[in-house]
Amino acid sequence: MSTAHSSAHGDQPVMTGVVDGVATFDPSGAFDEHRPPDAALVGDCVHCGFCLPTCPTYVLWGEEMDSPRGRIYLMKGALEGEPMTDSMAGHFDACLGCMACVTACPSGVQYDKLIEATRGQVERNHRRPLRQRLLREAIFATFPHPRRLRLLRGPLRAYQASGLQRVVRRSGVLRRLPTVIATMESLAPPLGPSSSARPLPERVSARGTRRATVGLLTGCVQGAFFPGVNAATARVLAMEGCDVVIPRDQGCCGALSVHNGREAEAKKFARAVIETFESAGVERVVVNAAGCGSSMKEYGELFADEPEMAQRAAALAALVRDVSEVLVELGPVAQRHPLPVTVAYHDACHLAHAQGVRAQPRELLNAIPGLELREIAESEICCGSAGVYNLLAPHAAEPLGDRKAANVLATGADVLVTANPGCLMQVATAFRRRGAAGSAIAMAHTVEVLDASLRAVPAETFQKRSLLQK
Amino acid sequence: MSSPPTDPALQASEISDVLAELAKACDDQVRRAEDGDEVGGLPARLVAAPGSTREAADVLRVAADHRLRVVARGHGTKLHWGATPSGVELIVDTTRLSGVVEHAAGDLVAVVGAGTALATLQEVVGGAGQELAFDDPLGSTVGGAIATSPSGPRRLLRGTLRDLLIGVTFVRSDGVVAKAGGKVVKNVAGYDFGKLLTGSYGTLGLITEAIFRLHPRPVRSHHVTRTISDAADIGPALRAVLASQTVPSAVDVDWPAEGPRQVSVLLEGTEDGVEQRADAVARLLDTDVGDGAAPPWWGHYPFGPDDVAIKLTCPLTEVGTTMRRAHARAAEHGLSLASRASAAGVVHAATPGDGPPEAVASLVHELRAGIAAYDGSVLVLAAPQPLREGLDLWGPVPGLALMRRLKHELDPVHRLSPGRFVGGI
Amino acid sequence: MATTAQRRPRDLDRLAARLRTVLGEGAVITDRNRLRTYECDGLAHYKVTPAIVVLPHTTAEVAAVVRACVDERVPYVARGSGTGLSGGALPSAEGVLVVTSQMRDILETDAPGERAVVQPGVINLHVSKAAAPEGYYYAPDPSSQQICSIGGNLAENSGGAHCLKYGFTTNHVTGVELVAPDGEIVRLGGKAPDPPGYDLLGAFVGSEGTLGIATEVTVRLLRAPEAVRTLLAAFPSTDEAGGAVSAIIAAGVLPAAVEMMDALAIEAAEAAVHCDYPQGAGAVLIVELDGPAPEVEAQFGEVQRHCRDNKAFEIRIAADDIERALFWKGRKSAFAAVGRISPDYIVQDGVIPRTALPAVLRRIAALSDGEQGQGTEGPSGVRVANVFHAGDGNLHPLVLFDESVPGEAEKAEAISGAILDLCIEYGGSITGEHGVGADKAKYMPRMFTDDDLDTMQMLRCAFDPLGLANPGKIFPTPRLCGEVPGRHKGVHPLAASGVAEVF
Ligand SMILES: Cc1cc2nc3c(=O)[nH]c(=O)nc-3n(C[C@H](O)[C@H](O)[C@H](O)COP(=O)(O)OP(=O)(O)OC[C@H]3O[C@@H](n4cnc5c(N)ncnc54)[C@H](O)[C@@H]3O)c2cc1C
Ligand code: SF4
């Protein structure tokens, strides 16, 4: 082919990395010299496309540049000196960070590392349009702060108390935020406002013989809006023989900041969490929010350029487990009482793809007598929640939520079970858009279902959390 | 598009020169045409019988030089198929291009001359427990079968010749030898000319050698046959068998002009396997497994040389409907009709060639109109001379413009079987 | 093909503007960064940035694009999922890339009629998924089936592991709607078999996008088999494994699939997907039988016996679907997995007669190790991992190298080419399923004569006299359409047939 670029291999069918040519990184292009995506990692991609069908944005739009393979290609271009254009930044921003592509890739391409580095570059080297910037600021002024979030309980209070109102008016795009908060609120179990905000005790003792001492991360959204999940987690762990340590005044784990390229902020949050749990004397740090768990397991890498801190971070990261992992590791001791419900289990991306935790929640659910577990079609595709993605990119998040909702409803299950507050919210919003059709199904965290079985309480406790009742 | 320019017929004065040249080209195996050397009733002038691809190429080069129109002939069993050519000076007799050139038993492949009888090929490869998984209804040569692509019951599982032909050598109208495909089953290098030549009625080139993929001959075969009294049961019976897990090699239906209708299912495989599957089919059809023998009509076309031979195709689900419609329409026209169908979606039908021409023409017309409701086609494969004139043999042919262009590329002045094929090609 | 000189001056901006009015703003890409993500297919080594990328949704839109290209005399290339391994979807620098990834509706699944009608961008595996509830599936299963498109499969006549028993794409497509290179919409075949006239459908399948763009495809659905039995057998070397394959076939057993991997390929698969194949195997065979339960039972024992007779030291039988999936996972991820054990590698695709397998493998080993025996990695040795569809003799040698080591790339290339020569020497083919594309056009003359190639190009000229559809692919030298074959002289054939007016 005379039109083919010249290269060392002549005319052979070479499955070479995409970056067969990035000999030298060109910092005059889109990326600066602070931690650019690793050209060698970019080069691991052999352009096979196996990751495309699991990528939510490819599923939606069917365009190469909004696929993992395309985004890696854009990174390659940027490394080679292509400038940071709106289009380039837009395709990186459109990535949900769901990591389905990492699971799908047979070549072991570490897209997680690549996109994290790229997000930092975009954050520094691209100026987003004003509305986008305001929106981001508003979000990051709110979400990673459990106390501010707690204040937002109740859409109206939220709107007024946080100073958000002014921002909303100015940016004009924040109408969504109250909706999201309203959804959270509606999903929270029907406890009184004071009781639901009441903090958990600092230590819950094991029932029977103590088998382990674990710490519990209460999380921002989980703690503020789904305190029932934290309570259930503590109870289940205790019933399974754990002393549960729940440090007061835990901050954000930093996940949202990491996933959005806000490195300094992320480090600040992470450092505090590490210090809190280092001094707690626990064998495991149990997390019940998938997004938090996945970034905490990567604390070591976050501090890669601070050797001493990196060591401490890695040591703590090694203790981090999703609650389902811990429970399967321990093995059941408490009695499971029958719970005659049909549940559809939704794989949260940050649990299934980022942490590889798929079997454990299913194992826990399957072990409950009378419970029927159903699989959701296209389970590997993200629901569109992805941290705060649904706030930043509603045009993508909405159709993804609708698609997920349709697949969930098709299972005919009574309860949708998942391990991430963001997913619950996102799918709930999609159900709500479907009106009556979507309101028949209840939602719960895996650990709440287990809690109900261990305590022999009827399924209605969490089934009440149906949108119909709200 | 106006019909392509045809060359003037062979002048009497030219004949002896041409004979001499042809004799040189094919080792003296050339003669003047005799009685019976005709195509669709049209007498030819000369007959040449090349013994190799090279000789065939030389013959076609002579033909090109002298603007002879050429029709290839194997056993001549289907020479009356298709339209009458616009003219023919030279018949190329392929029977000297015969023999199984190579049988690579371990690779399940055979290379065979185009003039070889299919029966001979089956005999040779049968020696190694193998077969060409193709039912030859008429006793064809390899080349004749490829050119007209007849089909029998086992097309259901194995497909037609197009699916078994993996390589082909042929001579173009200008005497150039070309080949496509090869000796390995899996091969995607270049265009698949084998497919184009299959069913092309000799209008694209003269096939001289073919390479087929073979199959191991099954250890055991068993037919389960039952009589169907209500024609409305044909469709459901076929559907039940196809939807089952018995994987029949063939499911054919016989609907004679008189006498009982039958459906017969062929199972092939291992001893135990076939036995159990035959039981299952018998249960499905609510009959007993029987002795396993093929019914007498199996593997034969319903038509003889004097009949109007019709081929209808349709989606698998419409075979019963198509048969019923055909018999109903024929009855309305007072025509007797016999038909045989493969569950793969093909119905062959016959009506006597001495029926009233208008009635036959209307029948064909109405069948076409009926089939338009779903996907399918109605072809008149053959019809006795007087009837043929008033018949549209092919019906609508999607893609005809492209076909004309293809013909034009390969045979620009239409010397190979001119007019025998669709759209006057 | 029309020469460049004959073409009108192009105005690609004008073309882009015209395409935008037809397809809408979002479906026409001219942004450089975006265009660049389309510059290669699965053979990432060839790169050409297209001038324009379009993402049509309907047949009418594809036809409008093609007509616009014809008017402007601009070449165009179809692209499905871009997984092709021969550079078939390599764009033209001054042309339009027509991407079908948004034409991805399954229009109909008709299980009793054993057909599905799909748009060309539909992913292969999605057809089987759609038919599964009714107990049917689409048989051709390239290893890339999770992403490759039906349109791409059609163009490449793709095969897969199960094609040994069930045949290739060409045996499973009964109809196509296509936009011919003159912009006309043509339907060939449909749900019914044997459409009248030339089997243009048969020629279109495997034509690598050079005869037009498929916009709707009717495929066969097969009844899902009642029983599937899969075994994984480990052998000391590929010789014994090859012997087992021959014995199985000679016994008259036609497995659904017989796949082989050698030690190096196993190593890669282990690294990628932890498939846990038997330790110390010089070769593994995956043999799968499917069909009616009694047939499968009868033959499965026989297959095991042939494996044991040929010195299989371990035979595992998949107990359930999960285990079977694991057997296959190793095999299906093997190509991409080689990336784990080598920075760069060439995926070769050649075919030999099955019986020549042991001989050819020995020759390949000799090529890679110099004079050394099999499997050793001499100091100058280029490692070759072998993965193949052993049942039909389709080899996929993976030639490993490290581009950063001077000279390695050249050596790997030489070996890769020599393997193709071996295939031809043993009467095989230079490609079994990946196609010729841009990559192997230069090898075509080793397999075919000039006359053969010239004849093939007559077909191309019939469809595409202007040479705008995927130019530069398959054939090393384009044929000037309108050349009259042989010695006939007279009216220009295009004019005579009325074709010339069309353009
Ligand atoms: C890891 C890996 C494993 C593979 N395994 C196999 C295998 O086992 N078997 C196998 O056969 N192949 C295999 N392939 C090759 C490839 O997947 C197939 O060739 C596949 O059919 C290409 O489909 P695609 O949609 O990606 O097509 P593309 O790569 O986009 O295009 C391929 C060709 O088709 C043409 N084309 C695309 N769409 C159309 C259309 N609508 N109309 C006309 N022409 C069109 C293009 O112009 C091009 O020439 C593999 C590839 C990879 C990367
Ligand atoms: S992380 Fe998710 S959204 Fe981003 S490229 Fe990978 S699959 Fe697509």
Ligand code: SF4
């Ligand atoms: S699956 Fe992996 S190697 Fe293949 S295109 Fe995606 S990232 Fe690249």
